Amino acid sequence: MREFSFIEEFMKPLGRTDERITLGIGDDAAVLCLDSNEELVVSTDTQVESRHFPVGADDALVVSRAIGCAVSDLAAMGAQPLGFTLSVTTPSLDVEVARRLAKGVAAGIDRYQTPIIGGDTVQGPRSFSVTAMGRVQKGRALRRSGAKDDDDLWVTGSLGGSAAALEDIESSLVGELSELHSVYWQPPCRLAFGQGLAKGIATSCLDLSDGVAGDIRHILKSSDLGAELDVQLLPINPLTIARFGREASFELAFQGGDDYELLFTAPVAKREQIIALGSETNTPVTRIGRLNSNSEILLLVDDGHATICTDLGYGHF
Amino acid sequence: MREFSFIEEFMKPLGRTDERITLGIGDDAAVLCLDSNEELVVSTDTQVESRHFPVGADDALVVSRAIGCAVSDLAAMGAQPLGFTLSVTTPSLDVEVARRLAKGVAAGIDRYQTPIIGGDTVQGPRSFSVTAMGRVQKGRALRRSGAKDDDDLWVTGSLGGSAAALEDIESSLVGELSELHSVYWQPPCRLAFGQGLAKGIATSCLDLSDGVAGDIRHILKSSDLGAELDVQLLPINPLTIARFGREASFELAFQGGDDYELLFTAPVAKREQIIALGSETNTPVTRIGRLNSNSEILLLVDDGHATICTDLGYGHF
Numbered sequence: 001m002r003e004f005s006f007i008e009e010f011m012k013p014l015g016r017t018d019e020r021i022t023l024g025i026g027d028d029a030a031v032l033c034l035d036s037n038e039e040l041v042v043s044t045d046t047q048v049e050s051r052h053f054p055v056g057a058d059d060a061l062v063v064s065r066a067i068g069c070a071v072s073d074l075a076a077m078g079a080q081p082l083g084f085t086l087s088v089t090t091p092s093l094d095v096e097v098a099r100r101l102a103k104g105v106a107a108g109i110d111r112y113q114t115p116i117i118g119g120d121t122v123q124g125p126r127s128f129s130v131t132a133m134g135r136v137q138k139g140r141a142l143r144r145s146g147a148k149d150d151d152d153l154w155v156t157g158s159l160g161g162s163a164a165a166l167e168d169i170e171s172s173l174v175g176e177l178s179e180l181h182s183v184y185w186q187p188p189c190r191l192a193f194g195q196g197l198a199k200g201i202a203t204s205c206l207d208l209s210d211g212v213a214g215d216i217r218h219i220l221k222s223s224d225l226g227a228e229l230d231v232q233l234l235p236i237n238p239l240t241i242a243r244f245g246r247e248a249s250f251e252l253a254f255q256g257g258d259d260y261e262l263l264f265t266a267p268v269a270k271r272e273q274i275i276a277l278g279s280e281t282n283t284p285v286t287r288i289g290r291l292n293s294n295s296e297i298l299l300l301v302d303d304g305h306a307t308i309c310t311d312l313g314y315g316h317f
Numbered sequence: 318m319r320e321f322s323f324i325e326e327f328m329k330p331l332g333r334t335d336e337r338i339t340l341g342i343g344d345d346a347a348v349l350c351l352d353s354n355e356e357l358v359v360s361t362d363t364q365v366e367s368r369h370f371p372v373g374a375d376d377a378l379v380v381s382r383a384i385g386c387a388v389s390d391l392a393a394m395g396a397q398p399l400g401f402t403l404s405v406t407t408p409s410l411d412v413e414v415a416r417r418l419a420k421g422v423a424a425g426i427d428r429y430q431t432p433i434i435g436g437d438t439v440q441g442p443r444s445f446s447v448t449a450m451g452r453v454q455k456g457r458a459l460r461r462s463g464a465k466d467d468d469d470l471w472v473t474g475s476l477g478g479s480a481a482a483l484e485d486i487e488s489s490l491v492g493e494l495s496e497l498h499s500v501y502w503q504p505p506c507r508l509a510f511g512q513g514l515a516k517g518i519a520t521s522c523l524d525l526s527d528g529v530a531g532d533i534r535h536i537l538k539s540s541d542l543g544a545e546l547d548v549q550l551l552p553i554n555p556l557t558i559a560r561f562g563r564e565a566s567f568e569l570a571f572q573g574g575d576d577y578e579l580l581f582t583a584p585v586a587k588r589e590q591i592i593a594l595g596s597e598t599n600t601p602v603t604r605i606g607r608l609n610s611n612s613e614i615l616l617l618v619d620d621g622h623a624t625i626c627t628d629l630g631y632g633h634f
Contacts, residue, residue, distance in 0.1 A: 022356055023458065028390040028523055029360035029451075031458045036353030039339055042434065043346035044402040044448060048441030076345040085361040087446045117359065120446075124365030127441060129404045131361060131448040134346075141340065141348045206345055 078198025395515025480573025
């Protein structure tokens with residue numbers, strides 16, 4: 001199938017026009033408009049077969065997950081989605097492939113409340129690159145920098161589910177997903193919660209793609225602070241515990257990647273507001289520690305014993 | 318090298334802050350701001366090794382070209398660049414690779430007047446995906462649709478240079494480029510000219526990536542018109558003619574891709590303005606034909622003889 005037919009027959013029908021999309025799929029570029037008191041938030045995320053998703057996985061699963069991973073960055077900035085572009089690199093583009101891609105795009109649009117506005121379709125080793133765009137009130141975007149000494153450290157949802165699912169991911173490449181495998185294939189994207197945090201609640205925020213152990217460094221480094229994390233408080237995915245026991249599950253939750261939950265800091269005075277925001281937006285939220293002035297040192301506190309944690313996050317190369 | 322170090326040491330120093338970039342490289346996402354009378358223009362372009370650029374080509378050449386190809390879509394919309402994100406997929410990321418990538422990004426930023434605002438760096442078969450963002454006065458973006466019966470058909474620059482360069486592209490993968498090979502590696506990006514066209518001059522516009530023969534269909538299809546193209550007027554790259562003779566060069570200019578010149582339509586009454594815009598912006602511009610009411614039929618007229626042209630453009634699959 002030619003790229004032109006793929007776009008006309010499979011992608012254009014998925015496009016929507018809304019008040020902010022002046023021009024969607026099908027031209028040289030898309031055209032969007034913002035309100036005068038808004039800023040544009042942009043993030044790009046690329047997923048390569050065998051590196052970021054298992055060989056042989058259904059295009060539909062991979063594409064909708066890729067959309068979720070990119071939109072998750074919008075959540076971490078406290079932004080509302082405007083739209084995404086999808087660049088598909090695929091070895092072939094027959095009708096079956098086109099149908100699976102369209103199914104994944106439709107699922108991603110629906111699950112992550114973000115319309116498709118354009119993209120590119122090329123031949124090559126399978127990979128997917130998504131650029132997500134969103135909007136935020138001027139000056140309100142949540143950054144990785146900005147944490148203050150004595151701020152609380154919080155995390156949404158539970159951790160270690162994706163890392164546990166990856167242990168036998170080959171059993172979930174096509175067809176129905178188990179509850180645990182859904183955690184990996186359907187990143188949570190805490191959009192409503194992130195938007196709430198951006199209303200003057202959080203001082204810094206990011207989404208966990210490489211594990212708490214690795215990602216927390218970005219917050220500590222940019223604010224030149226340290227943190228004490230209470231091991232007992234880390235919310236571990238119960239399905240992970242049921243399968244791997246508490247000790248192994250802690251490792252998966254602390255060092256494992258792909259959870260796409262939000263890790264953020266906020267002043268102690270905001271605790272009640274954060275808990276209220278969690279229930280309003282149906283988002284589990286847990287206070288797991290506190291920042292301190294020990295430059296870039298992460299201390300793990302477990303039942304009164306403290307150990308210094310060296311960098312254990314996921315490295316891409 | 319870890320992705321984090323690559324960004325810190327090689328990419329961040331290339332970032333700029335200007336009044337429209339609230340937050341650049343290094344966070345979960347970039348933040349941009351627009352004026353209230355502007356719209357955002359977004360385009361994504363992916364280049365895969367062996368498909369879109371030759372195996373073994375210098376990362377620096379490939380990256381700067383990828384930036385040019387994406388920014389060219391902004392030119393075709395009449396937009397002013399705001400910034401681009403670059404997703405790099407590379408088999409390895411040692412210091413040498415990092416240096417070549419940084420050299421290509423720096424060249425692209427400089428040549429196409431567009432700052433880098435973010436991206437992603439992942440391991441995998443070599444490819445580069447660029448999402449370019451620009452701004453345009455509200456309602457002024459140049460679309461592929463909008464051409465009118467009797468409009469003139471115009472093209473910028475000259476055609477067939479890239480297709481000719483591709484004939485022996487292996488001789489230009491590293492080091493100094495010949496004048497002909499520069500045509501392929503350094504797409505022209507007619508930004509200033511495109512911005513001028515968007516001030517009420519052109520009725521439709523696109524950039525030529527797949528050849529006139531293929532790309533003109535997008536204009537004809539969306540306006541339900543036909544066109545008569547005068548073969549004698551098609552501006553063929555003189556280096557191509559010198560090497561391949563006139564007849565073969567016509568094929569390269571008419572069917573060959575990768576020229577990234579603008580193909581556009583405008584009312585007859587705009588001829589003088591278009592010629593003046595060409596000299597102001599140092600952009601060669603040639604009137605090559607006329608639109609008519611013969612739905613989607615492209616007629617090639619050569620010295621009084623007319624032939625109907627069937628679709629000959631480049632197919633990606």
